[in-house]
Amino acid sequence: MSLSDPAFLGFFAIVFVLFYLLPGGTARLVLLLAASLGFYAQFAGVYTFVLLFIAAIAYVGGVALQQTVAKGRRQTVFLAALVALLAPLVLFKYLGFLCDSVGITLPDTIAQLALPVGLSFFTFAAVGYLIDINLELLKAERNPLRLALFVTFFPLVSAGPIERGGRLLPQFDLAAPLSATRAFEGLRLVFIGLVLKVLIADTLAVPVAAVFGDPESALPLEKFVAMVFFAFNLYADFAGYSLIAIGCAKMLGIDVQPNFRQPFLSPTIPDFWRNWHMSLSFWVRDYLFMPLRARWRRSGHRGMVAATVVSFTILGIWHGAGWQFFFYGLAFGVLASASLYTVKYRDAVYARLGVPPMVVRVIRAFITFVLFSLVLVLFRVNYLADAWLFYRDIFSLGMLDNLATALKAAFHGGAPLDMPMMGPYAAYWLLIAAVVAGDLMARSGITLAKIPMSIQVAAYNLGMASIAYLWMSSSVAPPFLYYKF
Amino acid sequence: MTARVARVFSEVLGVSAEQITDDTSPDNTPQWDSMAAMNLVVAIEDEFDVTLSTAEIISMRNVAIVKKVLTAKGVADA
């Protein structure tokens, strides 16, 4: 069960009740640890030992590093622990791709290894912890149970947010009594998360899958719309999942950093990455970009660009072992560098043209969104070659033709453009409008809690009714054929 | 040292030296972005003739910590 499955609601309710029935401290720690291991085991079965391995290495490595004073030996301990922590990630995720690229064939037993759920996430959490100890920004956690929970904590283990030891470990005293207010805050986050994930993301996924599954048959405008839909699909999916995780943690009295902050309202690509998948992007910034930047600080612009491009490329391939992810990261590295170096000139142009700041923001947000969506195509295509189909079509005369037809239909009452792969078109745009409206409200500080209670109640009931309906429909088997005979 | 630090920050970030306080950090100073951060490091190293380690660079999250790091490296509080 993932965080958005109905079974998880039941599981979490039980954990929540037991948590607050138990006295604070070790009892609750053990409960959460048991729940986390059980949660992970039902996902990953025997691969749970990978999770335990990472936790064990992080614990032992951290304590050893803390106790080692001599610089040379510290370096050795750090590198050994780091290699051990990264080994499963390389083995399960990247080995196949690396060998394919070099022409080595792996034996079947290795080639067919499945990727344990969340490996990229909890590996990075553990590595960040180790690096913090190495840089003496953090003291090693002596209590193995607390460290184990840091690595395995069930709301975060499957898809993040990737937390820092310094933020999470101090919160594992787990002594706070039940607070209904805090529980409501957490529940609101879970509710919004479920709406985003189950109602919006899973619905938008349908036309996206249709077009990306068969790009050759899709019109240029269909490709463009699918590209836009996918950006919102991915956002709703990931942001929703993160909110469920953060909300559950909050209900247990644990504060987890946000993962998304209305990224589509960002005016520039660098700013976008400060608001999209923040836990990963800040991890890359603090543990990859800053050290590289520091190392190359005497290399002027070249150093800055190199650090940016390398960091983003690694961020790209973190997502997956494949050339499309490499280019995904590389593209953002190039775009981010270009943005950093040209922002002053662009500011000057807007100022010279006398464009009001609000309009500038809107234009910039729009351009940033389109750039992001274009690069995101690499993320979603089933084959790298398909990306070329997308880019070729979106920048083609066919696209202009489609647009002309669509605009004529909208404003002159001409025949609408037939887009068979799109399905209930208007409904999807409505969902996207809801997401954008929600983001604008959130940016303006209008949270769900501040809305009039009657509207909140209506939203909760309608939202949960729709989610429950979707959950129920997806659980039902298809009907018999020939049932008349 | 405070005045020298303030002058370095002011020159690199383009803000007046009076605005630089112990609390000044990237969170409250938009000019202190990732590009400026390394320029600051380079400028501080040049001004005080020190070499900062990666750990020290990463830890310098506000002006107060900058001064602490410099003191720890033996820079006189002049």
Next chain:
Amino acid sequence: MSAVEGAEVPAAERSGLREWRRLIVSLILVFSPLLLAGATLEGLAWRIGETMPLAMASQWQDAAPGRVWRGGDGHSFLAYRVARIDDLKPEIIALGPSRANAFRGDGFAPYSFYNAGQTAWTFEQYQRFLDMIAHDGYAPRAVVFDLDYWMFSSGFDHYWASRFDPKPETHIANLLRVLGQLTTDPVDLLKRLGRTDREHGLFTLLTGEGFGPDGVLTPKPTTPDPQRLADDGTGAGVPPAVFADRIADEQVEAFERFVAAAKERHVALIGIQLPFYKKVLSALNDSPDAGIWREFQGDKWRQRLAASGVLFFDFADMPDYRDKPEYFTDSLDPDSRVVGQIMRTVMADPRVRDLLPKAAGQ
């Protein structure tokens, strides 16, 4: 510890309880519309009988005469029939696909009868059905079952394997079905609620069709129009009336296992190949691909069947009815008048009279 009656709860505990109360009461209040709607839907589905557990549905059906049930979309028939048989413990059971639905009890009086049609399609399923119903000392005296040529075609068991599902429909599936109907035509559905004292199951409520207390399905209307049967989607070459070159050995083995299982339980077997409409008959007789049909009609097979201990009656070709559409609900399903005639012939057979002496006087 306080000695006062009603000892004081320590402050921390009190605030803990208060927080629990706040949390739970608020959740209930906030979600009361949804909870009410859900409760209403559950209540409605229960009243309609769609979510009623099948054992209860069976008891409901016996509590008053003439009550009809048909719920679900076909998945539940097997579980339903088994529940009915558990309650009724009938002496004679009709078994088979939908063709068997036409057998009625009057031909077997005074023996108690239950029609378990539309639940089993293959010999292996017949055998599993026997396993499901015969326990705790109960077994029917006789089973009247469909014995059609196609059951011996290669791969037949595999093709119909997924139809035999001992599990009834899930509660959620039934609930969604009621919800679907409620959103399609609520007024009509609510108007029909008055009939739930006699009709249970959404399908029955909407169509009036369903299984009676003896398991017999309300008959579908027939007309003398040949076009109806020409267009009904059934025919030779279309499953189950498949073409095949010969009788398959593995199917014969399945048949023999079924016969042995019945014998072990002292259940007599009466196998009947019910009539086909002329569309199917002529196709089977004329087609070069229907070797299995000719083999099945041949003497060698008839002798083998006779030797197996099954009382077999082949009514596939009934000259009085085969040309008349009004006696067929579709080209494979003769109506109860035809089947009634068949039962009179069967019950007059001396071997059957020996088997069922009490009915012999009818």
